[in-house]
Amino acid sequence: MQFRHERLPNGLDVIAEVSEAAHSASLGFFVKTGARDETDAISGVSHFLEHMVFKGTDQLSAAEINLRFDAMGASANAFTSEEDTVYYAAVLPEKQHDAVALLAAMMRPALRTEDFDTEKQVILEEIRMYDDQPPFGADDRCRAAYFGTHPLARSVLGTVESIEALPVEAMREYHQRRYAPGNLVLAASGAVDFDALVKSGRQLCGDWEPQPITNRKAASPPAPLPAATMELIPRQQAALEYAVRMSAGPAEDGADRFAAKLLAVVLGDDSGSRLYWDLVDSGDAEHAACQHHDFIDAGVFVTQLSCEADDTSSLLERIVGLYTDASRGLTTAEVDQARNKLLSRVVLAGERPRQRLFTIGLEWAHLGRHRSVADDLATLDGLCRDDLHGVLTRWPLTETAATVLAGPLTDAR
Amino acid sequence: MQQPLQTATLDNGIILLGEYLPGVESVSVSFHLPSGGICDSLLAQRTGRSCCGLATLTGELMLRGAGNRDSRQLVADLDNTGVQWSQAVSMSHGSFAGAMVARQLPAALPIYADILRRPTLAADQFEPAQQVVLQNLAGTEDEPAHRTLLALRKAHSPSPWGLPSEGISADVEQLTVSDAEAFAAEFVQPHGLIISAAGRIDWPAFVAQIEQLFGDWQGHSLPPVSSGPRGPRVLHVPYDSQQTHIGLAWSVPPYRDPESLKVTAALAVLGGGSSSRLFSEVREKRGLCYSVSAGYQTHRDLANAIAYSGTTAERAQETLDVMLAEIDRLPGTITDDELERVKARAKSGLVMQQESTAARAGAMARQWYHLGRIRTLAEDLERLDQLTVADIEAWLAANPPADLTVVSLGRDPLEVPDAVSA
Structure with missing residues (x-):
């Protein structure tokens, strides 16, 4: 695998991880914008805009975009998160230029009022869909509680009210500001012709007007919670109770990033972890897991639990007890087992161009650097048990946390 | 290849x-x-x-x-x-x-x-x-x-x-x-x-x-499964939710039937991609829902065509009506362009499967279970190449979607036309 990078005069970065063995090429535009870049008045605009990008340009209707992706046999989609909006297509190598041309055209959408009004209904359906299914909004509420006034507190979907009130002019202004070439990365992985990719980029994106680049990091890190918080979202019809708990963790540019990922596998991977053996293997919980989520200027350990409503308090206490035990020391055997699991995941993910696209695109969009599969393997290999103990000391999971429960409970004892 | x-x-x-x-x-x-x-x-x-x-x-x-x-x-x-x-x-x-x-x-x-x-x-x-x-x-x-x-x-x-x-x-x-x-x-x-x-x-x-x-593990053959009666043709499951979920099913030939490629292609035209009939009519033109699709579920001896959508209770009836109309409209209206897009998507999918060892191992086992053999990538691609709109239409003319089962889950039941449930 070979990594290539070139920056166009208007600031657009073009990157690729080229693999001659791959059968397909994955291509995408990574826009450095998401919920954290919004204000109350435009809450949910990043995600709504992601939908509108598929509604067409001055030259292309929405139906034509769908037809063209399907006609090239592309597996194309998009997603929006707190920090990123990503548009991608996986295609056979001979369709590389067609896919880039279509994606590039889409980055300059028409944002027609009538499309905006129709698509608003689809966004409202998506909000209702998530509101009807686990964890019933507990993840959004927990992030709001944990991050407080920090921009990462914002919801990706927005609310029914914020979406209903959003005017199309506000979206047009947001698009002009956030989709400037210096704020985008054109990334590719797999059987990619990089020179052709740069040529396509120049031809299709070269006339995009640069805009001033803003600093996305918050002025200060999230304020520590003065005390643990607990909120309830009553859902009488739910069969189980769903809990989300967040406590502080390292950010993505911190030295502890990989150790935190490995620690989360030891503590709360889907199987073979401390939470798994204590809560899931025993049949006491439907699901219990711990993950490390990192952002450009903050990080969190997220604990998820689903169980019978009456067991919620005692199981949450047991989880904190497991975190306390872990802070007294991990065994070499469990760290090695978690490491072996992660090494295997990195190698296997490295064979899939689509998975590599997201990894390299997000790494470049956030940190302006490339890490190869070999880099990740070497970092994981170099971690020792004390690195994980260091994370547990600097980011104790037993510290004050924000917790939100959604389900039949009406009183969080 | x-x-x-x-x-x-x-x-x-x-x-x-x-x-x-x-x-x-x-x-x-x-x-x-x-x-x-x-x-x-x-x-x-x-x-x-x-x-x-x-x-x-x-x-x-x-x-x-x-x-x-x-x-x-x-x-x-x-x-x-x-x-x-x-x-x-x-x-x-x-x-x-x-x-x-x-x-x-x-x-x-x-x-x-x-x-x-x-x-x-x-x-x-x-x-x-x-x-x-x-x-x-x-x-x-x-x-x-x-x-x-x-x-x-x-x-x-x-x-x-x-x-x-x-x-x-x-x-x-x-x-x-x-x-x-x-x-x-x-x-x-x-x-x-x-x-x-x-x-x-x-x-x-x-x-x-x-x-x-x-090699030294000894087994025995299993008896066949005898089939019994089916359930109701129209069913509403009451559930306290904002969205109403709609599921439609009708019977089609199983994967091992030589006709199955025509069936899966027709279903892909109906609800397989973002240019499919259901996606463009239900979501793109009318904004009725976030998810709508059609697909194919097969056992060895029987298979179902399935269509699904989830939408706000107030708009569920319109969603059902549009879905039924699109299913009804399918025979006799498939275009060459639609089939070409289905083929392009299927071809990409087959080639990309070669990049995932897990997907490929699973797909080979399924193919053996259904057919008693595995096909090469070249064979699969050739079968796709040979498929024509006339083949699909001839099959659909003789076997139009009929006797649909309609299930809804949500606040209120929906009105299902008699022609569907007859």
């Missing part, structure tokens, strides 16, 4: 499938035992006691200790060997799979031999395993889309094919460790076992090691 496919059959009936995929470092292996959810019904037919979920519970138990390994040691050994492992139970099979760097395969296979041949089924593991299955069933109660599709399958399919392989809580609660022992003795066996491997594989060494680990 000829792919190096390999097959072998052991004396005890185990089928081995292999494909060498150039350019990957990994290998994936999957074991498909004949111990799927349908075996719950075979057992029930004999004992007169319903035991829906026993296949799933036994699969869960098999990972809780095997050979000399207890539950924790088994997971530790798989993890330390670098195996990304998984276990699943469908109606037809109980499956165990693992993906790993190729050099680890010889170390991983003996662990799988223990799981398949020497599961401990320890009494002290039974209750926690039972609780896990019950917890998972409670969890699916909170997923309205999943519940809708389960209710649809149950209403549309002849018994026992509509039963959920994940189980029914009331049945699972009654099960005991001796039920699991009896199930394993009868259904966890080599007759009908398919072992499929794809990736950087050394075929002769693989066959030799499987022969050594599984």
Whole structure:
């Protein structure tokens, strides 16, 4: 695998991880914008805009975009998160230029009022869909509680009210500001012709007007919670109770990033972890897991639990007890087992161009650097048990946390 | 583009499938035992006691200790060997799979031999395993889309094919460790076992090691499943939710039927991509929903076409009406462009499957189960190339979508036209 990078005069970065063995090429535009870049008045605009990008340009209707992706046999989609909006297509190598041309055209959408009004209904359906299914909004509420006034507190979907009130002019202004070439990365992985990719980029994106680049990091890190918080979202019809708990963790540019990922596998991977053996293997919980989520200027350990409503308090206490035990020391055997699991995941993910696209695109969009599969393997290999103990000391999971429960409970004892 | 496919059959009936995929470092292996959810019904037919979920519970138990390994040691050994492992139970099979760097395969296979041949089924593991299955069933109660599709399958399919392989809580609660022992003795066996491997594989060494680990395992053939009555044609499941979920089903030929490619192509035109009829009419033009699609679900001898959408209660009737109109409009209206797009998507999918050893191993096993052979990539591509609109239309003219089953889940029932339910 070979990594290539070139920056166009208007600031657009073009990157690729080229693999001659791959059968397909994955291509995408990574826009450095998401919920954290919004204000109350435009809450949910990043995600709504992601939908509108598929509604067409001055030259292309929405139906034509769908037809063209399907006609090239592309597996194309998009997603929006707190920090990123990503548009991608996986295609056979001979369709590389067609896919880039279509994606590039889409980055300059028409944002027609009538499309905006129709698509608003689809966004409202998506909000209702998530509101009807686990964890019933507990993840959004927990992030709001944990991050407080920090921009990462914002919801990706927005609310029914914020979406209903959003005017199309506000979206047009947001698009002009956030989709400037210096704020985008054109990334590719797999059987990619990089020179052709740069040529396509120049031809299709070269006339995009640069805009001033803003600093996305918050002025200060999230304020520590003065005390643990607990909120309830009553859902009488739910069969189980769903809990989300967040406590502080390292950010993505911190030295502890990989150790935190490995620690989360030891503590709360889907199987073979401390939470798994204590809560899931025993049949006491439907699901219990711990993950490390990192952002450009903050990080969190997220604990998820689903169980019978009456067991919620005692199981949450047991989880904190497991975190306390872990802070007294991990065994070499469990760290090695978690490491072996992660090494295997990195190698296997490295064979899939689509998975590599997201990894390299997000790494470049956030940190302006490339890490190869070999880099990740070497970092994981170099971690020792004390690195994980260091994370547990600097980011104790037993510290004050924000917790939100959604389900039949009406009183969080 | 000829792919190096390999097959072998052991004396005890185990089928081995292999494909060498150039350019990957990994290998994936999957074991498909004949111990799927349908075996719950075979057992029930004999004992007169319903035991829906026993296949799933036994699969869960098999990972809780095997050979000399207890539950924790088994997971530790798989993890330390670098195996990304998984276990699943469908109606037809109980499956165990693992993906790993190729050099680890010889170390991983003996662990799988223990799981398949020497599961401990320890009494002290039974209750926690039972609780896990019950917890998972409670969890699916909170997923309205999943519940809708389960209710649809149950209403549309002849018994026992509509039963959920994940189980029914009331049945699972009654099960005991001796039920699991009896199930394993009868259904966890080599007759009908398919072992499929794809990736950087050394075929002769693989066959030799499987022969050594599984060659002396003796099995028996299983009786056929007798089918019973189906459920109601129109069903509403009351549920307190903002969205109403709609599921439609009608019967189509199974995968092994030579006509099935015409069926899957027609369904792809209807609801397979973002330019499909359902996506453009229901979501893009009218903004009625976030998700809408149509697809194909096949067993060996019967198959269903399925269409699904979830939408706000107030707009559910319009959504259903548009979906029914599009299904009705399909015969006689498919264009060359639509078929070309279906082919382009299918071709990409087939080629990209070559990049995932896990996907490829699973796909080969499914193909063998349905057809008794595996097709090369070139063969699959050629079949697609030869398909014409006239072929599909001729089939649709003789077999238009009819006798639809309509299931809704949500606040209010929907009006279903008589023509559909007749």
